[in-house]
Amino acid sequence: MVREKLVELKNLKTYFYIEEGIVKAVDGVDFEIYPGETLGIAGESGCGKSVTALSIMRLLPEPPGKIVDGEIYFKGKNLLKLEPEEMRKIRGNDISMIFQEPMTSLNPVFTVGNQISEAILNHKDIKHKEAIEQTVEILRKVGIPLPEKRINEYPHQMSGGMNQRVMIAMAISCTPQLLIADEPTTALDVTTQAQILNLINGLKDRFNMAIMMITHDLGVIAEIADRVAVMYTGKIVEYADVKTLFANPKHPYTWGLMKSIPRIDKDVESLYTIPGIVPNLFDFSKGCNCCGFNTRCLLADDKCFTEEPEIKEVDEGHKVKCWHIDKLEELKKI
Amino acid sequence: MSVKKKVLLTVKNLKKYFPVKAGVFMRTVDYVKAVDDISFYINEGETLGIVGESGCGKSTTAAVILRLEKATAGKVIFEGKDVFSLKRRELREIRQKMQIIFQDPYSSLNPRMTAVDIIGEPLEIYGLVKNKKERSEKVKDLLSKVGLGKEYIKHYPHEFSGGQRQRIGIARALALNPKLIIADEPVSALDVSIQSQIINLLKELQDEFGLSYLFIAHNLSVIKHISDRVSVMYLGKIVEMADKKEFYVYPIHPYSQSLLSAIPIPDPTYKKERIILEGDVPNPVNPPSGCRFHPRCPKAMDICSQKEPEFKEYGNKHFAACHLL
Numbered sequence: 001m002v003r004e005k006l007v008e009l010k011n012l013k014t015y016f017y018i019e020e021g022i023v024k025a026v027d028g029v030d031f032e033i034y035p036g037e038t039l040g041i042a043g044e045s046g047c048g049k050s051v052t053a054l055s056i057m058r059l060l061p062e063p064p065g066k067i068v069d070g071e072i073y074f075k076g077k078n079l080l081k082l083e084p085e086e087m088r089k090i091r092g093n094d095i096s097m098i099f100q101e102p103m104t105s106l107n108p109v110f111t112v113g114n115q116i117s118e119a120i121l122n123h124k125d126i127k128h129k130e131a132i133e134q135t136v137e138i139l140r141k142v143g144i145p146l147p148e149k150r151i152n153e154y155p156h157q158m159s160g161g162m163n164q165r166v167m168i169a170m171a172i173s174c175t176p177q178l179l180i181a182d183e184p185t186t187a188l189d190v191t192t193q194a195q196i197l198n199l200i201n202g203l204k205d206r207f208n209m210a211i212m213m214i215t216h217d218l219g220v221i222a223e224i225a226d227r228v229a230v231m232y233t234g235k236i237v238e239y240a241d242v243k244t245l246f247a248n249p250k251h252p253y254t255w256g257l258m259k260s261i262p263r264i265d266k267d268v269e270s271l272y273t274i275p276g277i278v279p280n281l282f283d284f285s286k287g288c289n290c291c292g293f294n295t296r297c298l299l300a301d302d303k304c305f306t307e308e309p310e311i312k313e314v315d316e317g318h319k320v321k322c323w324h325i326d327k328l329e330e331l332k333k334i
Numbered sequence: 335m336s337v338k339k340k341v342l343l344t345v346k347n348l349k350k351y352f353p354v355k356a357g358v359f360m361r362t363v364d365y366v367k368a369v370d371d372i373s374f375y376i377n378e379g380e381t382l383g384i385v386g387e388s389g390c391g392k393s394t395t396a397a398v399i400l401r402l403e404k405a406t407a408g409k410v411i412f413e414g415k416d417v418f419s420l421k422r423r424e425l426r427e428i429r430q431k432m433q434i435i436f437q438d439p440y441s442s443l444n445p446r447m448t449a450v451d452i453i454g455e456p457l458e459i460y461g462l463v464k465n466k467k468e469r470s471e472k473v474k475d476l477l478s479k480v481g482l483g484k485e486y487i488k489h490y491p492h493e494f495s496g497g498q499r500q501r502i503g504i505a506r507a508l509a510l511n512p513k514l515i516i517a518d519e520p521v522s523a524l525d526v527s528i529q530s531q532i533i534n535l536l537k538e539l540q541d542e543f544g545l546s547y548l549f550i551a552h553n554l555s556v557i558k559h560i561s562d563r564v565s566v567m568y569l570g571k572i573v574e575m576a577d578k579k580e581f582y583v584y585p586i587h588p589y590s591q592s593l594l595s596a597i598p599i600p601d602p603t604y605k606k607e608r609i610i611l612e613g614d615v616p617n618p619v620n621p622p623s624g625c626r627f628h629p630r631c632p633k634a635m636d637i638c639s640q641k642e643p644e645f646k647e648y649g650n651k652h653f654a655a656c657h658l659l
Binding site: 044145161191193194195216217220221222242243246247256257260262263264265272273274277278 | 495498529537552594600608610
């Protein structure tokens, strides 16, 4: 049975043109999201995951950003070819986004109720009174107690966790088919994070929403994603369903990352580390037909410095961008 | 035969209240009870982890121990000396031995000073180096101890990555040969693949120099890896304290249990019963009556809202404050 894709990215390239040079933030990214599933985008700072999200939403500052190549299909339509008017109908309605810092993503001078009903009124042809009623209902759905009172409060009067719930409320107010969540729980305490992840999962089931979950936290990925794309220096280096990725990572970066996380369920003397640091994106973008992970990879050889790795499909639905997949298997045995 | 450990730091009934001022005359109307009667100790060569969520008082505890903030009440004894009653000169001496590493590698280094200035400053202030050449030599030595090449000596903070800046912060803390280093969320702002480098470094340095750490973090996995003993703070109080192994296997306080269960495990096949707490962390200006955790506690009884539970030992140096026990 062939499933219809909700979202399809083809060779997306988003570059930033600044004084010091060109930063190739997203440099040839392909992935799909199916209806009702969660795609996790995993990676550390600077890997291009947020820029990918902003590209889909067409929220990039242009200049200095520019989508230089590629296609973004949503339900068969290429979003990059849409007029601003048409995109506005989709943004907040069919595709919504929630951001990392809830305190700074909400407008501090408008009440919470005002901000949510604004989103509703933008997309639905209803009266103000009805929009307020819907706002109260949505706040209730996201677990905010006494929502009739809360609609008159300002973001600063609420905690981080509450603000994040408000953002989620705003994002789901028009029952989007895709929710993009960019590090939604990173700024929250761990007990609040558990609540918010629980909430997002519940809403996903209830509304059959697809989710694009961006995070550096592999624990969150394991918990919430169905499939995962691991990003590094603007490219996807590994792409697989979540169980396969954790059981059998095939890219040295994925493998190294998983090994270097301190685990509550395991005991080790010394943590595994990936040597070196993420390359400076300016220097890296200057052009190298190579693998971005080469300076930190235990398996790198000359080829990794002179040729960009091809994408190999090692199994159905499991893609890896690396020259030395076999060598990694050897290394794992040690 | 067990080696009797020597106690390096003792904290007794420590309190820090911040006044809340309001009105035209800025009268004190209330207090933020950031740290509200906590006691603990750290032995030589050992790491005590303090874990808690934002607003629990862990960073304030660090500031008060170092006298960066004035305590409202309580005692801190370091190497047998009462830290709060020390006069200027004695305090200066003791400060050599108690150092701190901060959370944010981007704001804890002076952007106008080079690495050699930053790390060398404490050496100059304490007269441990005679001239620039000696300072340079010592700094290069410290840089290599934290894994940075000596070519970085004249670089400015903005020329380093987050992880490298944190290494500079560590080198600065080591410069005076301290006995205790308070590390306030030293890896929280770093990328995952860098965190493990810094954690390993801190452990190596501890072995090499016989350091004691007061390691403050909200990440229980990091705490587990580096601590010998763990204490959990909630709204200004310590709710549980135990040896690491004991704590992670037998957490007895409901808050500790929910913290541990909230951690997402990087293993999609791991199934567990999640304890999801209701509500948010309350405001420390008006902490709940009785046990501060009772409004969110899944096992709260009547007595919990009426009487504050006593912080007692339950065998095996495992302490907790809870009416259920």
